């Protein structure tokens with residue numbers, strides 16, 4: 001049986017996979033089982049922060065595998081403590097809860113918001129959370145409910161209550177919702193990834209921060225995709241000059257190993273108490289060692305490089321006559337063109353280029369250290385497809 005046939009026979013059919021069997025990678029390049037080479041502008045959906053076979057990351061992971069792979073959270077381990085210290089030092093947050101995925105990081109954020117409200121009010125009255133339409137927060141039943149897209153609200157009901165959706169960048173609607181006083185938090189992505197790579201406006205984010213102050217709500221950013229240097233700042237809220245209460249992240253954090261993190265500000269640092277939350281694999285030493293090697297290298301210099309590469313991509317796309325708009329920030333970009341994103345992605349695959357889609361757009365989230373030469377080679381193929 002081929003890999004594809006075996007997978008189709010035995011793996012649950014939840015994914016519409018591309019017809020590609022990947023064997024190995026190096027940098028931003030991949031090879032399939034037949035030896036054909038691809039440039040990867042998707043990086044495993046914004047996960048492989050420094051691309052494939054990144055030796056610094058691989059050495060850190062290998063050294064930890066040889067030493068200690070798992071202990072459970074009954075004991076202390078160095079990589080977990082070091083990663084939490086690093087994240088707090090770089091963000092000003094006070095505590096971190098570790099988990100294994102974006103959905104789980106958001107579940108923690110939701111639990112913190114609800115418990116914060118419960119501790120303040122002594123009841124569940126003010127426990128609702130505002131999220132945005134077109135958002136994406138994960139696949140667990142609760143994070144599906146938090147996701148502001150009707151297509152995700154079927155088949156698996158009943159869904160937990162407690163989420164109301166506001167249109168992104170609609171200041172009037174946000175003010176109207178907040179003023180009801182029913183909410184304990186606003187949770188949003190600064191750049192909606194799955195929803196079409198749309199960035200929130202300064203005005204909207206600043207208003208959200210003000211309303212959180214005024215109505216005692218927590219300001220929560222879902223930085224699962226936009227975090228960890230992806231947009232040209234360590235965390236994307238840093239573009240807006242606001243101070244969140246909770247930040248969740250995952251995808252790029254451990255450079256290709258499963259790890260989620262929920263960072264807590266001073267206001268909520270003591271909301272979670274022994275027994276109130278947990279995760280068997282959370283803060284796993286191997287994943288944490290990988291993450292330390294990633295976060296230590298998300299320097300200002302690297303961020304400058306991300307922003308410079310964004311410009312390189314934008315300038316090249318400006319020469320394509322069929323590109324209608326380019327949205328997003330840093331190396332998280334959405335391209336609207338006259339062809340459907342999915343058609344572009346299929347053609348690109350034939351031509352040795354991997355791109356993602358988001359809604360009807362082409363989405364580019366390459367490794368942060370992709371070379372200019374690889375960007376130019378990828379964009380030559382992409383622009384040729386878009387303009388043909």
Ligand SMILES: *Cc1c(COP(=O)(O)O)cnc(C)c1O
Nearest residue numbers: 101102103136137138193224225
């Ligand atoms: C991918 C994503 C999630 C879900 O992450 P998983 O690791 O798949 O659970 C949540 N929020 C955002 C913004 C994402 O991009």
